[in-house]
Amino acid sequence: LVPFEQLSEEPKQKNIMNAQGIFNILKAKGFGFMSKRDLCRAIARQIHDNWVMIQVQNGFVWGPETDKANKIHRDLLDFDTLEMMYPEDVSYDMETAEGLLNSMWEAGFVLVGFMG
Numbered sequence: 715l716v717p718f719e720q721l722s723e724e725p726k727q728k729n730i731m732n733a734q735g736i737f738n739i740l741k742a743k744g745f746g747f748m749s750k751r752d753l754c755r756a757i758a759r760q761i762h763d764n765w766v767m768i769q770v771q772n773g774f775v776w777g778p779e780t781d782k783a784n785k786i787h788r789d790l791l792d793f794d795t796l797e798m799m800y801p802e803d804v805s806y807d808m809e810t811a812e813g814l815l816n817s818m819w820e821a822g823f824v825l826v827g828f829m830g
Contacts, residue, residue, distance in 0.1 A: 745826075750815070753825075757811035758804065759793045766790055 718726065737747070748756075769790060777786035789796055789803050797804040818825075 750812075754808050754811040754815065757814065758807035761810055762789075762793050762796065762804075762807050 718729065721729070740747075766789075769787060772785070774785045774787050774790060776788070776790040778788060780787045780789070789800065791799065793804070793807075
């Protein structure tokens with residue numbers, strides 16, 4: 715194998731056309747593509763939204779300082795606001811999401827998307 719950047723122009727164009735063809739076939743079958751970071755972020759958002767819902771159902775309310783005894787938690791915010799105010803807490807959700815994906819892939823699972 716030769717690195718792409720070392721190929722002459724004709725093989726580069728053939729590789730690009732092959733990649734575009736594969737992409738088009740997969741897209742026609744309902745598959746989409748996103749970066750691992752974007753996928754982790756989407757999962758982290760869902761993890762956080764689920765956690766917020768559970769905390770609210772258990773009587774927690776938002777407050778600037780967490781006080782579990784009085785059911786107050788500073789992270790009861792939407793994901794984007796949490797990311798701005800407490801990026802370290804979003805990092806925790808991102809690490810959880812990445813760990814989940816890595817565990818799935820190591821166990822032999824793949825992600826399959828269906829549209830329609």
